Amino acid sequence: MSKEKIQEVTAYAPGSVANVGCGFDVMGFAINEPGDEVTARFSQHDGVAISAIYGENADLLPYRADKNTAGVAVQAMLNALDTEEIPGIEIELNKKMPLGSGLGSSAASAVAAVVAVNQLLGNPFTKKELLPFAVAGEHISCGVSHADNAAASLMGGFIFVRSNNPLEVLDLPTPDELYCSIIHPDIEIRTEDTRRILRKQVSLSDAVTQWGNVGALVAALFMEDYELIGRSLHDSIIEPIRSILIPGYPIVKEEAIKAGALGCSISGSGPSIFALSRGRETAEEVSQAMSNAVKNIGMSYEIYISPVNKNGSILLDQKNIDVENISNQ
Numbered sequence: 001m002s003k004e005k006i007q008e009v010t011a012y013a014p015g016s017v018a019n020v021g022c023g024f025d026v027m028g029f030a031i032n033e034p035g036d037e038v039t040a041r042f043s044q045h046d047g048v049a050i051s052a053i054y055g056e057n058a059d060l061l062p063y064r065a066d067k068n069t070a071g072v073a074v075q076a077m078l079n080a081l082d083t084e085e086i087p088g089i090e091i092e093l094n095k096k097m098p099l100g101s102g103l104g105s106s107a108a109s110a111v112a113a114v115v116a117v118n119q120l121l122g123n124p125f126t127k128k129e130l131l132p133f134a135v136a137g138e139h140i141s142c143g144v145s146h147a148d149n150a151a152a153s154l155m156g157g158f159i160f161v162r163s164n165n166p167l168e169v170l171d172l173p174t175p176d177e178l179y180c181s182i183i184h185p186d187i188e189i190r191t192e193d194t195r196r197i198l199r200k201q202v203s204l205s206d207a208v209t210q211w212g213n214v215g216a217l218v219a220a221l222f223m224e225d226y227e228l229i230g231r232s233l234h235d236s237i238i239e240p241i242r243s244i245l246i247p248g249y250p251i252v253k254e255e256a257i258k259a260g261a262l263g264c265s266i267s268g269s270g271p272s273i274f275a276l277s278r279g280r281e282t283a284e285e286v287s288q289a290m291s292n293a294v295k296n297i298g299m300s301y302e303i304y305i306s307p308v309n310k311n312g313s314i315l316l317d318q319k320n321i322d323v324e325n326i327s328n329q
Helices: 069-081 105-120 128-142 148-155 191-196 204-223 226-232 239-245 249-258 280-297
Strands: 008-018 027-043 048-054 088-094 158-164 167-172 178-185 263-266 273-278 301-307 314-319
Touching: 008 105, 008 148, 027 105, 027 148, 027 178, 027 301, 048 069, 069 088, 069 105, 069 128, 088 105, 105 128, 105 148, 105 314, 128 148, 128 167, 148 158, 148 167, 167 204, 178 280, 204 226, 226 263, 226 273, 239 263, 249 263, 249 273, 249 280, 273 280, 280 301
Parallel strands: 048 088
Antiparallel strands: 008 027, 008 314, 027 088, 027 158, 158 167, 178 273, 178 301, 263 273
């Protein structure tokens, strides 16, 4: 059977929750939405070019490929191929995520870009092999090469970053009844700013508490022990500092727990706040409680309810390709 050469591909990469309370820079999980879309096509011009950026905050994002998360990620992938036969690549970014939300916005752009271009080139890399390129894109965004958001967005489910250098990411099991409620107050917090205020040293007692919670959370996911998941979602090092930047955070967290959440914490660097619940019905009640709390503070917000997304990035549309060519390893 003849195969047609792909001319254009669109991929979707979901947002993600990083840290998951106690797992600063080492744990994350994917959600269904929001997320970003990237369309990639061949170009007559050399190199990587960003032809269009759509979305509410499109004017805030750079068109220069070497300054844009998606562009840097794609260029890193092309560099790894080390061949002169690759034509120019043109990408369009449909930015469906709020900037500075704490939901892995930059990671989603980078992931969607490399997934789309990889398919365009005939899948020279497996899905997991795309992760270092997405992480390279993350670095240009916040100045740190961390994989928690990018790995979750790419692979789906819960992930654990054992090491960033060399990069080693492990897949963790995801209990079927685990749902996430996320509220995003309409303020922007820059990741680099929230890292700057963190303490450089922590007490031994806080470190021991944190290690215990990380280990327990990993064990709870394997055992599908929902109560242990809740007891492990405690951050004694990062949350006390970052929560100061989020108006009404203690109240939102308290109301989420009252409504039945297993636990509640800051998503990534904030300002988004996530709560985990057992079952969608409880997650909806928790979402309502969180919404009421933020509304009473007088802030506008977006609310999302999602099971943990086990698929991660996906292909949305392809032109001029036989379906038997599709590979999403």
